[in-house]
Amino acid sequence: MLTESAPLLHYQFIEQTIQPGQSVSLKCAAVGNPVPTLTWLLNGLPVQRSDRVLVGEQPGARGRVVGHVNITSSRVQDGGAYRCIASSSAGKVGHTANLNIYGEPTARHTASLTAVAGEALELYCPVAGYPLQSFLWTKDGVTLTGTEDNIRLGPGGTLTLKSARKPADSGLYSCSASVRQERSASAAVQVDVLTAPRIALVSTSDGGVEAGDRVTLTCTVSKGDSPLTIMWYRDGIPLPSHGSRTDDITIVSLNAYNSVLGVERVGPRHGGRYSCRASNAAGTDVLAYSLVVNGTCQLLQMSGHGGGGGGGGTKVKDIDSFSSVLTLGPLTLDHVGRYSCRASNSAATVEAGADLTVNGKVVLMLHDRRDRQD
Incomplete structure (x- = not known):
C-alpha cells in the first residue's frame, strides 16, 4: 500500500533574460502521493492565459506531473517573478525565479488584493520593465521608507507586510519604478485586510443516534468578515442550498453567520460525515461531524x-x-x-x-x- 508523501519538485525553471518578441518556456515538474496539482503565479497573482500565454500540465507515471508556461511573442508585461506551486492534501512546495524582459518601465494592470489578518503578505511593484534601478512605495500618499514596524522593503521592489493588521494596513499602495531618473512609471494596488472564517459546530446529539430521532446541526461562524458563503456537505457531496429540503434533510439560514441543518426523522440512509464550510475572500474553514445511526x-x-x-x-x-x-x-x-x-x-x-x-x-x-x- 502506498502512503501519502508531500510534493517534491524534481525539475525547476531558472532565471532568464530575453528581448521582447522572443518565445520562452518555463517548466516545473513535481512528484508526490496523491499526484500534486500545479499552480502558476506571476508577481503573486495567477498567470493570465491568452493566445500568447499557454499554461498546462501533464500527469506522468508514479505520481509525477509536469507543468509549463509557454510564451510566444513576449512583451515587457510578461516579465516578472514566476512561481510554480505543487500542492496536494499531503503538503505544498514552491519555486520562484525571474523572467527578465528588456524594456522601458510600464505600468501593469492591477487588481485588489486580500491580506489575511495576522499573516504576511508580499507585494510586487506593479511596474514591468528591465532593468529597473529604483523603486519608491507610498501608502495612501505617504512615502514608505522600510523603517515602519510592520513593513519590510526588499530587493526587486518588493514590499512585505510582516503581519497584516486590520484596519491599519488596508489602503492603496503605489509603487514608482525607474530605469533612469527621466524614465519611470507607477501603478497602485488596493489591499484589504480581512479576517478569515472560524466555525463552531453544535449538535443536538453526541455521535450516535437511534433511528427515528431528530438531529439538528448548527454551523456558527464565530469570526470572519462578510460577505460569507456557508455550504453543507455530506460525505464530500454538496447538499442543496439554504431553504431547501432533500431526503428529509432541511437547511435553513438564520442570518449571515448561522446555518442550521436538521433531520426530522433519522434513518439508516442519513448516516455519514456532515461538514460545514464557510469561506470569504480571506480563506475557508471546515468543521465536520460524523452521524452514526445505531443499528446500521x-x-x-x-x-x-x-x-x-x-x-x-x-x-x-x-x-x-x-x-x-x-x-x-x-x-x-x-x-x-x-x-x-x-x-x-x-x-x-x-x-x-x-x-x-x-x-x-x-x-x-x-x-x-x-x-x-x-
Missing part, C-alpha cells in the same frame, strides 16, 4: 493509492436496518486500503475490517473487534 452498518474509512477514497465504482447500499453492502469495481490500485464496517446499538458496538490488496488478485484479510458496554 456504515463505511467508516477508506485509504489507499492515489489519496484514498476507494476509487471509482464504489457504492454503499443499505438493504434494511440490519444489512449494508459495499460494492467495488472494476478494481484498480485506487481501491487498495482498509475498509471498516461498524454496527451499534445501545448495548454494544461491533466492528469488522478488511484490508484490500490489488495485485492481480484480490486478497481480503478480516479482523473483528467488539467493544461491549457495561
Whole structure:
C-alpha cells in the first residue's frame, strides 16, 4: 500500500533574460502521493492565459506531473517573478525565479488584493520593465521608507507586510519604478485586510443516534468578515442550498453567520460525515461531524493509492436496518486500503475490517473487534 508523501519538485525553471518578441518556456515538474496539482503565479497573482500565454500540465507515471508556461511573442508585461506551486492534501512546495524582459518601465494592470489578518503578505511593484534601478512605495500618499514596524522593503521592489493588521494596513499602495531618473512609471494596488472564517459546530446529539430521532446541526461562524458563503456537505457531496429540503434533510439560514441543518426523522440512509464550510475572500474553514445511526452498518474509512477514497465504482447500499453492502469495481490500485464496517446499538458496538490488496488478485484479510458496554 502506498502512503501519502508531500510534493517534491524534481525539475525547476531558472532565471532568464530575453528581448521582447522572443518565445520562452518555463517548466516545473513535481512528484508526490496523491499526484500534486500545479499552480502558476506571476508577481503573486495567477498567470493570465491568452493566445500568447499557454499554461498546462501533464500527469506522468508514479505520481509525477509536469507543468509549463509557454510564451510566444513576449512583451515587457510578461516579465516578472514566476512561481510554480505543487500542492496536494499531503503538503505544498514552491519555486520562484525571474523572467527578465528588456524594456522601458510600464505600468501593469492591477487588481485588489486580500491580506489575511495576522499573516504576511508580499507585494510586487506593479511596474514591468528591465532593468529597473529604483523603486519608491507610498501608502495612501505617504512615502514608505522600510523603517515602519510592520513593513519590510526588499530587493526587486518588493514590499512585505510582516503581519497584516486590520484596519491599519488596508489602503492603496503605489509603487514608482525607474530605469533612469527621466524614465519611470507607477501603478497602485488596493489591499484589504480581512479576517478569515472560524466555525463552531453544535449538535443536538453526541455521535450516535437511534433511528427515528431528530438531529439538528448548527454551523456558527464565530469570526470572519462578510460577505460569507456557508455550504453543507455530506460525505464530500454538496447538499442543496439554504431553504431547501432533500431526503428529509432541511437547511435553513438564520442570518449571515448561522446555518442550521436538521433531520426530522433519522434513518439508516442519513448516516455519514456532515461538514460545514464557510469561506470569504480571506480563506475557508471546515468543521465536520460524523452521524452514526445505531443499528446500521456504515463505511467508516477508506485509504489507499492515489489519496484514498476507494476509487471509482464504489457504492454503499443499505438493504434494511440490519444489512449494508459495499460494492467495488472494476478494481484498480485506487481501491487498495482498509475498509471498516461498524454496527451499534445501545448495548454494544461491533466492528469488522478488511484490508484490500490489488495485485492481480484480490486478497481480503478480516479482523473483528467488539467493544461491549457495561
